[in-house]
Amino acid sequence: MKEKLEQIRREALEAFDPASAATVQDLEALRVKYLGKKGELTNVLKMMGKLSAEERPVIGQMANEVREALTAALEERRKALAAAALDHRLAAEAVDVTIPGKQHHLGHRHPMYIALDELKDIFVGMGFTVLDGPEVELAEYNFDKLNAGEGHPSRDWSDTFYFDTDSRVMLRSQTSPMQVRAMETMELPIRIIAPGRVYRKDEVDATHSPMFHQVEGMVIDKGVTMADLKGTLNTVVEQLYGKGTKTRFRPHHFPFTEPSCEMDVQCHKCGGVGCATCKGEGWIEMLGAGMIHPKVLKMAGIDPEVYSGWAFGIGLERTAMRRFKIADLRLIFENDERFLEQF
Numbered sequence: 001m002k003e004k005l006e007q008i009r010r011e012a013l014e015a016f017d018p019a020s021a022a023t024v025q026d027l028e029a030l031r032v033k034y035l036g037k038k039g040e041l042t043n044v045l046k047m048m049g050k051l052s053a054e055e056r057p058v059i060g061q062m063a064n065e066v067r068e069a070l071t072a073a074l075e076e077r078r079k080a081l082a083a084a085a086l087d088h089r090l091a092a093e094a095v096d097v098t099i100p101g102k103q104h105h106l107g108h109r110h111p112m113y114i115a116l117d118e119l120k121d122i123f124v125g126m127g128f129t130v131l132d133g134p135e136v137e138l139a140e141y142n143f144d145k146l147n148a149g150e151g152h153p154s155r156d157w158s159d160t161f162y163f164d165t166d167s168r169v170m171l172r173s174q175t176s177p178m179q180v181r182a183m184e185t186m187e188l189p190i191r192i193i194a195p196g197r198v199y200r201k202d203e204v205d206a207t208h209s210p211m212f213h214q215v216e217g218m219v220i221d222k223g224v225t226m227a228d229l230k231g232t233l234n235t236v237v238e239q240l241y242g243k244g245t246k247t248r249f250r251p252h253h254f255p256f257t258e259p260s261c262e263m264d265v266q267c268h269k270c271g272g273v274g275c276a277t278c279k280g281e282g283w284i285e286m287l288g289a290g291m292i293h294p295k296v297l298k299m300a301g302i303d304p305e306v307y308s309g310w311a312f313g314i315g316l317e318r319t320a321m322r323r324f325k326i327a328d329l330r331l332i333f334e335n336d337e338r339f340l341e342q343f
């Protein structure tokens with residue numbers, strides 16, 4: 001039995017060598033093999049009963065020594081493996097703090113939305129509510145309820161995007177249907193602006209796009225007059241383009257306003273003398289406006305004998321172009337970073 005114990009010790013210590021016990025799992029298998037309940041050492045101890053009384057303590061002591069030696073060797077090897085595993089992880093997860101970081105490119109508001117935010121701020125400051133409305137609109141709201149019935153030229157297939165053959169559903173060609181939607185849903189008096197996309201069958205060029213943005217504005221109350229319209233718009237223009245900026249109102253026609261007008265702003269470039277920016281005019285067209293037609297009020301269930309109102313519609317791209325001196329409308333939609341970075 002002595003020889004057997006010696007053999008176990010030799011074999012086991014050899015087996016705990018890094019070559020054969022390369023992993024924690026290897027080591028556990030070896031522990032079971034030599035020190036486990038059915039392990040080799042236990043097997044030897046089970047035969048102790050067959051020994052003589054003199055031999056038993058000697059072999060017993062030796063067996064304990066072997067067990068201690070194996071346990072100690074096993075523990076040592078386990079620690080070495082754990083340390084190696086830790087080293088490995090530290091190396092694998094090492095962070096080189098000297099490598100230059102990845103630059104994050106932080107964007108900013110699009111120039112057109114900067115212009116819109118400025119407009120919103122001005123109107124909200126005057127007590128207006130900002131409304132959002134559908135781009136896919138009923139012709140009834142885009143035309144009929146705005147006093148542009150059957151046969152009105154703007155309803156033509158070559159002017160308007162329809163979804164159906166009987167021309168009932170369309171991409172709105174103006175934000176003016178929001179006037180009607182506000183009249184139908186809001187309590188009087190009403191003060192709203194409604195920005196959003198509109199669509200027309202236009203070819204793309206430096207000043208046109210089949211999709212562009214408008215901001216609709218409307219006030220309805222008792223005793224509202226054209227003077228309120230002019231006063232409000234003059235205030236807005238001065239806030240946008242600086243104190244003393246001059247405007248002029250020219251007669252115009254829209255089916256849903258009466259009287260109607262267009263408002264021009266004195267050219268910011270030449271101060272009204274005439275230059276390339278204003279095409280020699282001295283003035284730049286800015287928006288359409290007018291007093292809401294009594295028929296439109298009536299169709300929305302508002303008594304034109306009691307209430308009156310005004311409305312305007314302003315092109316947002318053109319406002320941004322003037323605000324930031326952008327020469328070509330296409331730049332606003334192309335989203336070339338070299339362009340956008342400048343604002």
Ligand code: PHE
Binds near residue numbers: 254289290311
């Ligand atoms: N909707 C008109 C257009 O697109 C602008 C407008 C709005 C005119 C409100 C008068 C009142 O040209």
